[in-house]
Amino acid sequence: MTISSTAPAVGGTDAMAxxxxxxxxxxxxxxxxxxxxxAWRYAPHRQLGELTFGPSPESGPSLSVDLDSVVPTLSGPxxxxxxxxxxxxxxxxxxxxxxRISTLGDALAERPERVAPHFELGDVDDVFLAANIAxxxxxxxxxxxxNVDLDIPIHIIDVAVPGDSPNGTCTGVVVHVGSQxxxxxxxxxxxxTDAFGGSNIRTSVTLDAxxxxxxxxxxxxxxxxxxLSRVDVTQGLNSTFxxxxxxxxxxxxxLAYTVHLDGEGAHADLSGLFFGFGDQTLDQxxxxxxxxxxxxxxxxxxxxxxxxxxxxxxxxIDVKPGADGTDAEQSNDNLLLSNRAEINTQPRLExxxxxxACKHGATVxxxxxxxxxxxxxxxxxxxxxxxxxxxxxxxxxxxxVGIGAVRxxxxxxLGHDDV
Amino acid sequence: MLHVKNxxxxxxxxxxxxxxxxxxxxxxVHAIMGPNGSGKSTFAHALAGREGYDIEGTVTLDDxxxxxxxxxxxxxxxxxxxxxxxxxxxxxxxMYFLRTALNSVRKARGETEIGARDFLKTANEAMALVDMKExxxxxxxxxxxxxxxxxxxxxxxxxxxxxxxxxxxxxDSGLDIxxxxxxxxxxxxLRGPERSMIVITHYQRLLDYIKPDxxxxxxxxxxxxxxxxxxxxxxxxxxxxxxxxxxxxxAPERPLTGAPS
Numbered sequence: 001m002t003i004s005s006t007a008p009a010v011g012g013t014d015a016m017a018x019x020x021x022x023x024x025x026x027x028x029x030x031x032x033x034x035x036x037x038x039a040w041r042y043a044p045h046r047q048l049g050e051l052t053f054g055p056s057p058e059s060g061p062s063l064s065v066d067l068d069s070v071v072p073t074l075s076g077p078x079x080x081x082x083x084x085x086x087x088x089x090x091x092x093x094x095x096x097x098x099x100r101i102s103t104l105g106d107a108l109a110e111r112p113e114r115v116a117p118h119f120e121l122g123d124v125d126d127v128f129l130a131a132n133i134a135x136x137x138x139x140x141x142x143x144x145x146x147n148v149d150l151d152i153p154i155h156i157i158d159v160a161v162p163g164d165s166p167n168g169t170c171t172g173v174v175v176h177v178g179s180q181x182x183x184x185x186x187x188x189x190x191x192x193t194d195a196f197g198g199s200n201i202r203t204s205v206t207l208d209a210x211x212x213x214x215x216x217x218x219x220x221x222x223x224x225x226x227x228l229s230r231v232d233v234t235q236g237l238n239s240t241f242x243x244x245x246x247x248x249x250x251x252x253x254x255l256a257y258t259v260h261l262d263g264e265g266a267h268a269d270l271s272g273l274f275f276g277f278g279d280q281t282l283d284q285x286x287x288x289x290x291x292x293x294x295x296x297x298x299x300x301x302x303x304x305x306x307x308x309x310x311x312x313x314x315x316x317i318d319v320k321p322g323a324d325g326t327d328a329e330q331s332n333d334n335l336l337l338s339n340r341a342e343i344n345t346q347p348r349l350e351x352x353x354x355x356x357a358c359k360h361g362a363t364v365x366x367x368x369x370x371x372x373x374x375x376x377x378x379x380x381x382x383x384x385x386x387x388x389x390x391x392x393x394x395x396x397x398x399x400x401v402g403i404g405a406v407r408x409x410x411x412x413x414l415g416h417d418d419v
Numbered sequence: 420m421l422h423v424k425n426x427x428x429x430x431x432x433x434x435x436x437x438x439x440x441x442x443x444x445x446x447x448v449h450a451i452m453g454p455n456g457s458g459k460s461t462f463a464h465a466l467a468g469r470e471g472y473d474i475e476g477t478v479t480l481d482d483x484x485x486x487x488x489x490x491x492x493x494x495x496x497x498x499x500x501x502x503x504x505x506x507x508x509x510x511x512x513x514m515y516f517l518r519t520a521l522n523s524v525r526k527a528r529g530e531t532e533i534g535a536r537d538f539l540k541t542a543n544e545a546m547a548l549v550d551m552k553e554x555x556x557x558x559x560x561x562x563x564x565x566x567x568x569x570x571x572x573x574x575x576x577x578x579x580x581x582x583x584x585x586x587x588x589x590x591d592s593g594l595d596i597x598x599x600x601x602x603x604x605x606x607x608x609l610r611g612p613e614r615s616m617i618v619i620t621h622y623q624r625l626l627d628y629i630k631p632d633x634x635x636x637x638x639x640x641x642x643x644x645x646x647x648x649x650x651x652x653x654x655x656x657x658x659x660x661x662x663x664x665x666x667x668x669x670a671p672e673r674p675l676t677g678a679p680s
Contacts, residue, residue, distance in 0.1 A: 369470075374506040375516070377467045378576060379494030379524035388519065392510025392559070
């Protein structure tokens, strides 16, 4: 990874300007990740090295495509970001009582304090996060006051149309859900053109006491591109974070989640599906930190890998001293459809508290020959039986997505919308 | 209707069926009984088309060469096998599975596919036959079913598929007497002049409920005795000892008579 400019993005407070300069220094110090970095072990390092990042354009290229045909049909508010810049014509920034939806650019100009944590450099050791801090100054900001129940999902669509230099784009998403409030945010990531490039999206989530957020990521960028997603979550007392991720596109599709359970009784429930073909590498990086007592966390991921694709599940549970009464579970079930496909699954548990219940398990299987025979003996042709079995496995990750339009999009994308 | 001639089946060079002959006419119910390991289930799978066997001989159904067909083509030709151990398929809805199965064979036969409403009617009739509640259709195929529910699901599928020839492999195994009655009731309701059945069982008990036209004794890969239903009663009293030849391949080696010692 290289940077195409030593001039960082602008906007916001002096502290943010300092953080951006610090981020540029950090990029130079860290350099690109290598195989020795556990969290990047299976990434395509040569391709990552070819990514360049720089300031986002004032506006992205105008799209000549029908965006609505490639994203779920959701009727609520939406923000469309193209190459790191909000496309206002395609966005619907509806104002709803108790909810403020704005662009990150506007928030930096008008209320930078609301997005201050998003730009804190801290001890960042992820070079792409440093790049996002340095160059990402547009995207979406969702601010939900206390005691608001929003029953329509907010849709954030990120479109990557890589140019020559930089070929990488940075987008920021900031979500704050106030006390006793609940909301659903869907982030759809798509792209156009067959040029090489990458999107680097950083989402910061803060949940106040008793807040609930359902956060869905649909990653379906072209297989020529790199997709780097990082979701950082801080949870307050008794809050609930439900993440549903579908990692489908990209040459390298990386969905990383860092969840801090800082308030007692908080609950994090992360699940997802990765479904790879060709030479794709689909990487799930999860780090859940139990920093308060009596929190619960769940990680439940399914992988289906065909051809020469590679899947990665690297799931961490970190229980800090004093986080007594922690209840954490993790599972990763995989279906390999080809003898060239590969899955790397690894649990990482560090437990420094008492009265902790932690469970983890992983399975790797192939299509069940007996089940195929059983279905064929009922007249179902071999190809169809195979498809039914694969979909049956994958659908168990789709079933608990509450929004019908999102479920339909996923099943259509997986090629079985007739079920 | 079904003609089996000199059928042999081997797996990993171990011969299991050693020249089996059987003729089943339209509307007939044939019971095949035999001790464990005699080849009963292998015979059923050889008819249904399971891969992994080396098979020789001829099997025709209504003059069509069954052994040349894939399992799905045999189903389209009218074969249905009720499994001894029905397979669990998590994530695949029972109703969707059944409708896909039915429409697959209809399509293969050049018939129109059945619509959702008509299918539901068919499925409801089939469920009534085996005393199943409606939520049964909304569960995943056999996943988490009790032993009895799995066997009832097999008969339910048979009722929906309306096969020409049903092969029921140890459908009675693992059933209590009430479940056995329900299943036998379902099977009997599906008997008809154009539908033949091969009922494979280890015990005579099932045949109290499903009365066969013919009973065959399968020992060491061959049919060694055939008769009417009284043969089953004989087996119940005397076991298979009368039919188990001391020349079995797996019998202990003994010196040949008259050989020098």
